[in-house]
Amino acid sequence: MTTLIIAIARFLPLTRTMLQKIKNELMENSWDSVRETFKKIWGYEAFRPPQGEIVRSLLAGQDALIVLPTGGGKSICFQLPALLQTGLTLIISPLVALMENQVQELRERRLPAALLHSQVPRYQRKQTLQAIEQQKLRLLYLSPETLLSPPVWQRIVQPHVRINGLILDEAHCLVQWGETFRPAYRRLGAVRPTLLQHKPPGQKIAIAAFTATANPQAQKTLQHALKLRNPQSFLISPYRPNLHLKVRAICTPRGRRQQMLKFIQSHGKQSGLVYVRSRRDSEELAQWFQSSNYSTAAYHAGLSAEERRTIEGQWLKGTLQFVICTSAFGMGINKPDVRWIVHFQAPQLLSEYIQEVGRGGRDGKPTEALTLMSEPTGWFNPEDKSRDRFFREQLQKKYQQAQRISRQLPPQGEIAAVSQEFKGGEFALALLHSAGQIEWLDPFHYQRRSEAAQGNLKQLSATQQRAQREMNRYLTTRGCRWQFLLNAFGFSSETGTLHCGRCDNCLKRRR
Structure with a gap:
């Protein structure tokens, strides 16, 4: 476009105003x-x-x-x-x-x-x-x-x-x-x-x-x-006024299943999703529901591509009322009439939670999202605390492994060679890059940064742990859940007058 304007200006004595007018017209036509x-x-x-x-x-x-x-x-x-x-x-x-x-x-x-x-x-x-x-x-x-x-x-x-x-x-x-x-x-x-x-x-x-x-x-x-x-x-703010958010504390594994079942029964034949944290839970719950004649299926990364496509298609068509799935399901799948979402276990991060509840109510109609959690003390049912501790320990092991590998790395090298020489080498390089200890020369080679420029893996680990604690604070807050989410995602300016009036905490205050 700029080339065309210059060419016109060479042959016609145009003022700056006329040139701008031509440019605007060309842009509008485009x-x-x-x-x-x-x-x-x-x-x-x-x-x-x-x-x-x-x-x-x-x-x-x-x-x-x-x-x-x-x-x-x-x-x-x-x-x-x-x-x-x-x-x-x-x-x-x-x-x-x-x-x-x-x-x-x-x-x-x-x-x-x-x-x-x-x-x-x-x-x-x-x-x-x-x-x-x-x-x-x-x-x-x-x-x-x-x-x-x-x-x-x-x-x-x-x-x-x-x-x-x-x-x-x-x-x-x-x-x-x-x-x-x-x-x-x-x-x-x-x-x-x-x-x-x-x-x-x-x-x-x-x-x-x-x-x-x-x-x-x-x-x-x-x-x-x-x-x-x-x-x-x-x-753009993640606020969706048609999404009604709820959290329920339960005291036993049996109580968790019964709360979920009662919630699903209250929605009749409406379409929904049940999110779990492991393949094992998805398969066990699917068998439990199927034994009660519910049309459902387990969905996780361990299934073949053909099996996953079949389940997606059946859910989209309504042959399956709901799917019991890990976090992979639903990303990019457009089904407008999902009326309910259950988190059988809470996600680790708020970003996962927002993604998953957001798969409900795309048609703008009221949709309920229920998250089940062990009662906060963990005395009666330590299930959630044990799972969180396991994930924290696994993450900590990766940070420790990255630190060990970092001491043995040459000043620069090939990523593939590091992956072959060290178990978990590629993950270690990713963590070291995130901490600022290395930089990429290209997508296949790295080099160490100077000591003065290097970051700290402990700081990186602390950031991850803060993100996980934020999810726990959301589960136990007594304030408006949408206000909490908007603050967490940087939209504090929108929370001043917002009381969603539909989350469990807002409804309690209204009563």
């Missing part, structure tokens, strides 16, 4: 074309705020940090700019189910999108890799691990393969999993500078992080880890 494409593909007349502003930002090549509530229409915000540009946009997604759901919808609209993951058939994988080289795609969905695998990296790094953007979908996974579960997430900040070294001069790659949950500390982590450059921030 935006009309964007809206026309939006309507043609998705059928909507207008963007939902702040979708339009996000699309403008990404089309301008700006980095962005976007926090939108679950069901806020995040995927359109990066899919539309990708389809309007020449070149490839990489969508980093945490789960196979999430990738497949989005790519299936795009393909049904005959749009140039593909996905790569470990379960893709060999022939399909070959076709997709060829399509990357031939620049036939606009959107490519893949995990961080797949992005950094040799077959994919060798193709996207080629000078003729134009990369427009790197989109991190469900970006909270970098914060929650990047240090202890999915260490490849911590290396994503090295992707852009390394790619640009192999691309023609002047080429730009924008990075945008999308999530429904990121408190101020998580936002800083994302900005630092991804090396965002002056990102445009779009931060």
Whole structure:
């Protein structure tokens, strides 16, 4: 657009005001074309705020940090700019189910999108890799691990393969999993500078992080880890007035099951979800409900891809009334009429909690979310305290292991070599990077930072423990639960006059 304005100015004696007018008209015409494409593909007349502003930002090549509530229409915000540009946009997604759901919808609209993951058939994988080289795609969905695998990296790094953007979908996974579960997430900040070294001069790659949950500390982590450059921030409150939040304390394992059963029975045949913390719990509860003729199933990462797809499809169609699942289920799955959510055990983090309750009530109708917890003393039922202690101890072991490995690391080296030499080496490097003790030379090599620049693993561990304690404070608060959540996620300015009137604590005060 700028080139066109300069060309016009060479041949016509235009004032600055006239040039600005031409520029505004060209921009408006261009935006009309964007809206026309939006309507043609998705059928909507207008963007939902702040979708339009996000699309403008990404089309301008700006980095962005976007926090939108679950069901806020995040995927359109990066899919539309990708389809309007020449070149490839990489969508980093945490789960196979999430990738497949989005790519299936795009393909049904005959749009140039593909996905790569470990379960893709060999022939399909070959076709997709060829399509990357031939620049036939606009959107490519893949995990961080797949992005950094040799077959994919060798193709996207080629000078003729134009990369427009790197989109991190469900970006909270970098914060929650990047240090202890999915260490490849911590290396994503090295992707852009390394790619640009192999691309023609002047080429730009924008990075945008999308999530429904990121408190101020998580936002800083994302900005630092991804090396965002002056990102445009779009931060929308997670408050959903139709979500009615409840917490119930129970004294025995039997009481926990009975409370859940009573809650589900009160909702008749309405659709819902039961969240648990382990595969074992999901399978045991599914058998318990099935023995009482409930239409349900267990869902966890131990199932095959085909089994997971079958369960998702049955739930979406209503063949299954509810699914008993671990945190992986529901991410990116659009089922508007989920009327209830049960947390059979409380999540470890508030960010997980917001994600999971947010999968209910996407149609805006009243939805209840019940969380069950052991009574706070733990005298009658120490189940929750034992589980929390186990997770804390496991995390502490990883920090200790990282510190041991750090003493043996050479000043710089290859990440793959460290992973082979040390058990848990890749996790240790991710933790050391998060603590500021190392930096990435590229996505595959590291170097130690100077002693003065190094951070402390103990401080990192303390931060994680504070986040877990915050979840416990939420469970035991006597104030408005939505006020607590808004304060925790950095929206304190909205809490002054807010009393949701629907959470269990607000209802107690009203009575």
